[in-house]
Amino acid sequence: MKAVERATKEQLREYLWQMLLIRTFEERSSEQYMQGKIRGFLHLYIGEEAIAVGAIAALQPQDYIVTHYRDHGHALARGMDPKAVMAELFGKATGCSKGRGGSMHLFDASRNFMGGYAIVGGQLPIAVGLALAAKYKGTDQVALCFFGDGALNEGEFHEAMNLASLWKLPVVFFLENNLYGMGTSIDRSFAGGRQVYRAAEHYKMPAREIDGMDVLEVHQAAKEVVEWVRQGNGPYFLEARTYRFRGHSMADSGEYRKQVEEEAWEHRDPVVTFRGLLLEERVLTEEEVAGMEAQAEAVVEEAIRFADESPVPSLETLEQDVYARP
Amino acid sequence: MPEITYREAVTRALREALKDPRVFMMGEDIGAYGGPYAVTKGFLHEYGEGRIKDTPISESVIVGAGIGAALAGLRPIVEIMTINFTLLAMDQIVNHAAKLRYMSGGQFSVPLVVRTVTGGGAQLAATHSQNFEGWYAHVPGLKVVVPATPYDALGLFRSVMEEQDPVIFVEHIRLYSTRGPVPDELYTVPLGKAEVKREGSDLTLVAYSRMVHVALAAAQQLEQEGINAEVVDLRTLRPLDAATVVASVRKTHRALVVEEDWLTGGFGAEVASRIQEGAFDHLDAPVGRVGGVEVPMPYASNLEEAAIPSPERVVRRAKELMGA
Numbered sequence: 106m107k108a109v110e111r112a113t114k115e116q117l118r119e120y121l122w123q124m125l126l127i128r129t130f131e132e133r134s135s136e137q138y139m140q141g142k143i144r145g146f147l148h149l150y151i152g153e154e155a156i157a158v159g160a161i162a163a164l165q166p167q168d169y170i171v172t173h174y175r176d177h178g179h180a181l182a183r184g185m186d187p188k189a190v191m192a193e194l195f196g197k198a199t200g201c202s203k204g205r206g207g208s209m210h211l212f213d214a215s216r217n218f219m220g221g222y223a224i225v226g227g228q229l230p231i232a233v234g235l236a237l238a239a240k241y242k243g244t245d246q247v248a249l250c251f252f253g254d255g256a257l258n259e260g261e262f263h264e265a266m267n268l269a270s271l272w273k274l275p276v277v278f279f280l281e282n283n284l285y286g287m288g289t290s291i292d293r294s295f296a297g298g299r300q301v302y303r304a305a306e307h308y309k310m311p312a313r314e315i316d317g318m319d320v321l322e323v324h325q326a327a328k329e330v331v332e333w334v335r336q337g338n339g340p341y342f343l344e345a346r347t348y349r350f351r352g353h354s355m356a357d358s359g360e361y362r363k364q365v366e367e368e369a370w371e372h373r374d375p376v377v378t379f380r381g382l383l384l385e386e387r388v389l390t391e392e393e394v395a396g397m398e399a400q401a402e403a404v405v406e407e408a409i410r411f412a413d414e415s416p417v418p419s420l421e422t423l424e425q426d427v428y429a430r431p
Numbered sequence: 432m433p434e435i436t437y438r439e440a441v442t443r444a445l446r447e448a449l450k451d452p453r454v455f456m457m458g459e460d461i462g463a464y465g466g467p468y469a470v471t472k473g474f475l476h477e478y479g480e481g482r483i484k485d486t487p488i489s490e491s492v493i494v495g496a497g498i499g500a501a502l503a504g505l506r507p508i509v510e511i512m513t514i515n516f517t518l519l520a521m522d523q524i525v526n527h528a529a530k531l532r533y534m535s536g537g538q539f540s541v542p543l544v545v546r547t548v549t550g551g552g553a554q555l556a557a558t559h560s561q562n563f564e565g566w567y568a569h570v571p572g573l574k575v576v577v578p579a580t581p582y583d584a585l586g587l588f589r590s591v592m593e594e595q596d597p598v599i600f601v602e603h604i605r606l607y608s609t610r611g612p613v614p615d616e617l618y619t620v621p622l623g624k625a626e627v628k629r630e631g632s633d634l635t636l637v638a639y640s641r642m643v644h645v646a647l648a649a650a651q652q653l654e655q656e657g658i659n660a661e662v663v664d665l666r667t668l669r670p671l672d673a674a675t676v677v678a679s680v681r682k683t684h685r686a687l688v689v690e691e692d693w694l695t696g697g698f699g700a701e702v703a704s705r706i707q708e709g710a711f712d713h714l715d716a717p718v719g720r721v722g723g724v725e726v727p728m729p730y731a732s733n734l735e736e737a738a739i740p741s742p743e744r745v746v747r748r749a750k751e752l753m754g755a
Contacts, residue, residue, distance in 0.1 A: 205534050206536070214538035220534075230499070231495050237496050242503075
């Protein structure tokens with residue numbers, strides 16, 4: 106059976122919708138940054154959409170997500186309101202972190218979206234703890250932990266992988282391998298070779314590599330892995346090969362990558378490919394896709410309007426929430 | 432009132448905390464080994480390995496997993512064997528535990544207790560004899576608790592377990608075997624409340640943790656020379672009870688801050704600053720400080736002894752401030 110035949114039309118439509126939403130959100134965020142509406146660091150997820158969408162669709166509402174600072178895609182795929190996310194990027198009181206976190210630190214307790222973490226590798230030990238709590242309490246929750254290839258060389262990666270495996274904790278370590286840690290190629294930073302998933306062998310943790318540009322392949326793998334982890338078999342390591350189509354952040358001149366490499370990956374654009382597949386398989390018509398694209402534009406436009414019109418945080422809030430009790 | 436050791440007080444505090452099923456402990460050698468300082472001796476047998484978790488030597492994931500478990504509604508107590516090793520977990524403590532409530536707009540709490548051991552004086556040399564509690568007190572979002580007596584160790588820990596925020600609970604390596612009165616009745620010591628350990632009228636000695644005992648010994652010697660020193664124990668560094676310190680100095684008109692840590696950029700400088708802000712017009716002498724000699728801690732006993740503040744050094748400095 107072809108991968109596309111395993112999903113319902115509604116599922117396929119939803120995956121495409123989320124990918125379009127993320128792509129549009131990121132493209133428009135980039136514009137807003139250029140206009141000075143968004144400041145600080147802005148890390149775009151363009152090119153990697155299939156991962157967040159495919160993986161997060163495999164979760165239950167009670168499961169946990171922790172991720173890195175390139176976190177808009179994960180937040181939107183988890184169902185966070187684009188208005189609250191955009192408002193956070195704008196530093197507004199209506200943002201999902203009340204304007205305290207910005208682009209790199211999105212949170213939503215109601216969705217167990219436990220945060221974007223902006224210290225490379227810092228979220229891995231926290232994912233281990235969330236999974237530990239699930240096991241301790243006897244729930245069937247899973248912690249899905251996204252991280253990039255840059256985190257592979259942090260000590261926290263080793264510590265987290267080791268402990269999770271040692272204690273058989275329900276963590277999915279999900280490597281979004283976009284081949285660059287900021288401007289440094291994985292070949293110049295990771296001694297373990299290109300079969301990165303084999304790093305998990307050292308921890309006796311099962312692992313596999315998947316195509317991060319194919320939302321159906323990501324989803325199928327994530328579904329199998331999440332359920333396997335949920336059954337109490339211990340952690341699992343997934344490596345998705347992907348590529349960010351933009352710079353590391355908006356400040357990136359992009360001089361460290363070869364054009365031929367960029368073009369080869371752009372040729373495999375996960376949004377374009379999946380859209381093409383759904384048209385080819387007659388899951389959706391051209392008109393339906395055009396309607397979804399227009400809808401994504403409208404939702405993001407509304408998010409921008411909302412963010413723009415929202416108030417900045419009141420100065421009275423400056424010292425709130427440092428401690429539970431003032 | 433029955434007397435128990437500082438170690439026994441911490442042990443009792445932990446046993447009380449473990450009555451709450453949300454509480455569990457993690458750390459290096461806290462279980463099968465019985466705890467590096469025997470604080471958790473017998474716990475593994477009593478509570479089982481589900482709640483007393485021996486970890487690999489992995490300070491970062493010990494604290495990080497504690498944060499995650501706390502985010503998920505548990506009350507983890509993690510132990511980092513000594514404060515020197517907390518440097519390996521500093522990312523988790525400073526960048527994550529301390530930030531999550533604020534940065535999430537108040538959506539999350541991290542009710543995590545990090546127990547650790549500070550101090551020199553055990554001939555463990557430079558990498559094992561440091562006092563980093565002041566570093567953590569620098570960070571908004573953390574609370575730093577530094578008990579000097581068995582009574583405070585138990586009473587403060589009871590308050591710590593009521594916190595919704597991360598707490599660094601700092602025990603002193605040289606205090607575990609010291610004894611003090613601890614009532615059987617339930618009591619608590621609130622965080623952020625310093626204690627006047629000894630009343631006096633001529634100058635105020637401000638200290639915390641083991642230096643409280645050094646200050647008290649110095650005060651006794653000073654008394655024989657006709658100088659009546661008041662001793663204030665901070666008990667917690669953050670929140671800092673500057674009001675009690677300032678009130679004391681307004682009364683005595685002289686202040687000497689005693690800390691085991693190095694003086695440069697140290698916590699005592701913060702205390703001195705608060706004193707001059709709050710009692711400038713009442714001061715009859717500059718605020719004095721006594722601290723550790725600014726060297727990596729040497730191993731040799733005589734050198735180490737010379738590096739750590741002693742009652743004699745405190746007395747000398749106090750007499751200078753008195754103009755005596």
